[in-house]
Amino acid sequence: MSAITESLVEHSKSAIIGCVELHNKPVFKFRYEVCTILAINGWELILKAYIAEHNPEVKLIRKDGTSKSFEECVAFVTGKIGNEFRAVEENLNKLYEFRCHIIHFYKDNIGTILYSLLHKSIIFYNEFLQKHFNIDLAEETNLMLLPIGFKPFVTPVDFLTKQSDLKESSNAVQTFIKSIIGSTEKLVQEGIEESILTGYNIAVVNENRIKNADIIAGITKNETESKLSVSNVLSAIKVTNDDSAKKVSIEEETLFKTVYTQPYLTIVKQAREIFSDFKQGAKFNRIMREIKNNPALHRKRFLDVVNKTGVGKDYYNPEVLNELAKHYKIKEK
The missing domain is CATH 1.20.120 (Four Helix Bundle (Hemerythrin (Met), subunit A))
Structure with missing residues (x-):
């Protein structure tokens, strides 16, 4: 320069x-x-x-x-x-x-x-x-x-709702x-998606039933009429058998991109790198059979995803390694 x-x-x-x-x-x-x-x-x-x-x-x-x-x-x-x-x-x-x-x-x-x-x-x-x-x-x-x-960090809901200061602003x-x-409208018309404002990702806690939810908060719930809309956004997913958990619908393709991302051979390779006493033998096979019964850790991907038929391939949640850590020693660095 x-x-x-x-x-x-x-x-x-x-x-x-x-x-x-x-x-x-x-x-x-x-x-x-x-x-x-x-x-x-x-x-x-x-x-x-x-x-x-x-x-x-x-x-x-x-x-x-x-x-x-x-x-x-x-x-x-x-x-x-x-x-x-x-x-x-x-x-x-x-x-x-x-x-x-x-x-x-x-x-x-x-x-x-x-x-x-x-x-x-x-x-x-x-x-x-x-x-x-x-x-x-x-x-x-x-x-x-x-x-x-x-005090709690202010959210767009606090500012943009009808009860906020904006209602009586100058x-x-x-x-x-x-x-x-x-x-924002000019940028949209020009085909530019980058926002001029920082986005918000907010954790909301209900005092009666403590649950975390990420929301994008806006002025109204009508997406066709509003500049910003309210919608649920899942930034983290946990599969569970708990009947009281919130029910969501997730496309099959998305599941294998976000939750069940590791094929069997990748798990084996990572286990060899992480654990000093790892062997791909009877002990490992027994543990993996138990893991296959846990829907949070394993899912089979079928060629026919609707009827669940055809040749299937096993995919695992990366959390499997934490489960294996209960049975093997982690290598010292």
């Missing part, structure tokens, strides 16, 4: 690291106002570094002493990179809109939306830095966002939310 590019990159990194550090402080007034300003500053500098490095003919400093504006930098880089940068562009435009109109949002609580925009922007930033400057901030700093606090906030939806 040239001296000017290197200087821009280092100052940009400092702004972004400062943004993350301040966001994670337990007590910090005007958290999102300050963090957004730092994020925009960091992005403006890295975009100028990109322009200086890849398009040195472009003048970043005008004759009157002013520099290329943030909006001009975003538009220029989008023009060079194209659709790959479009989601980043929309994300930055929303943050910049908030930064320029902060005073209009002071009386409203929109931390959830700002967190979603800012968190995604930081992820976009590190990806941009890696791709165009071969720098990984995650490795350099070991910084990560830790949602640890003195016209400025309503316009801001609509502009985010508008940006």
Whole structure:
């Protein structure tokens, strides 16, 4: 990198690291106002570094002493990179809109939306830095966002339901939310699936009957009318004979991609690598017969999946190795 590019990159990194550090402080007034300003500053500098490095003919400093504006930098880089940068562009435009109109949002609580925009922007930033400057901030700093606090982490449901603060929010906030939806719609029309907001994966606990469920929460349950919809998402699957367990329907193909992924020979090979006293003999065969009777650990895949006929092949849950560990000694490293 040239001296000017290197200087821009280092100052940009400092702004972004400062943004993350301040966001994670337990007590910090005007958290999102300050963090957004730092994020925009960091992005403006890295975009100028990109322009200086890849398009040195472009003048970043005008004759009157002013520099290329943030909006001009975003538009220029989008023009060079194209659709790959479009989601980043929309994300930055929303943050910049908030930064320029902060005073209009002071009386409203929109931390959830700002967190979603800012968190995604930081992820976009590190990806941009890696791709165009071969720098990984995650490795350099070991910084990560830790949602640890003195009250439950706020969810989109808390914010978007009719009982939330959004119902009584100002016209400025309503316009801001609509502009985010508008940006999302534009990306969809362009065939771009990347979101400008951080997604949520939430564990919900029912106090009467403790069960975990991952949900994507939204405004309404009508998927055809809503921008976001409520649906169940299974991030982990456990097969069980428990009649009280929640019943779900899973396609056969999906089962063998997510649950029963290991063929018999793979289990044998892994067992040889993990256990010091492993032998593929009578003891192992007896254990595997017991495992075959456990639907959580074994399933046979038939050629005719409907009638369960034809030549079948045994597949096992990777958890089989934990079961084998009860009977064999793990090799010392």
